[in-house]
Amino acid sequence: MARIKGAMMTRKRRNKVLKLAKGYWGSKSKHFKMAKQAVMKSGNYAYIGRKQNKRFFRRLWITRISAACKLNGMNYSTFMNGCNKAGITLNRKMLSEIAIHDPAGFTAIVAQAKAAL
Numbered sequence: 001m002a003r004i005k006g007a008m009m010t011r012k013r014r015n016k017v018l019k020l021a022k023g024y025w026g027s028k029s030k031h032f033k034m035a036k037q038a039v040m041k042s043g044n045y046a047y048i049g050r051k052q053n054k055r056f057f058r059r060l061w062i063t064r065i066s067a068a069c070k071l072n073g074m075n076y077s078t079f080m081n082g083c084n085k086a087g088i089t090l091n092r093k094m095l096s097e098i099a100i101h102d103p104a105g106f107t108a109i110v111a112q113a114k115a116a117l
Contacts (some may be wrong), residue, residue, distance in 0.1 A: 004006040068099035072110040082113025 021028055021035035028038040048057045066076035074082075083090070084116060091099070099106045 025064065037039040064096040064099055065092060068096075068103070068106050069110065071103075072107055072114060074110055078117070079110060079113050082115075082117045083109070086112045086116035088112065 017039055018029070018035050020039045023034065024038050027047060028034045034091060051099075062076065065079070069076050069079045083095075090109075095109070098109065
């Protein structure tokens with residue numbers, strides 16, 4: 001029985017890594033060993049970045065809501081407490097969008113939150 005060598009799978013694996021490393025600077029895109037390290041590192045950065053993205057956006061939404069609340073004579077924490085007591089279940093993303101695109105609607109929400117306190 002003939003012995004099967006691993007050349008084909010090895011080449012496929014290497015080409016897959018080199019394809020992921022396309023566009024990297026210098027030998028990181030040409031040499032397998034360096035490309036493999038660069039791809040692993042970039043994968044870690046991408047994973048961490050996906051987590052950070054969620055944090056950054058939540059922080060942005062809170063800042064926007066806070067600014068809109070200040071215009072209506074209320075601070076953020078009191079507003080959120082009032083929303084919870086009033087039964088307003090909008091998330092921070094939607095509240096920030098309302099604050100930007102519909103200031104009158106946001107003022108109505110703030111009035112409801114004030115009434116619930």
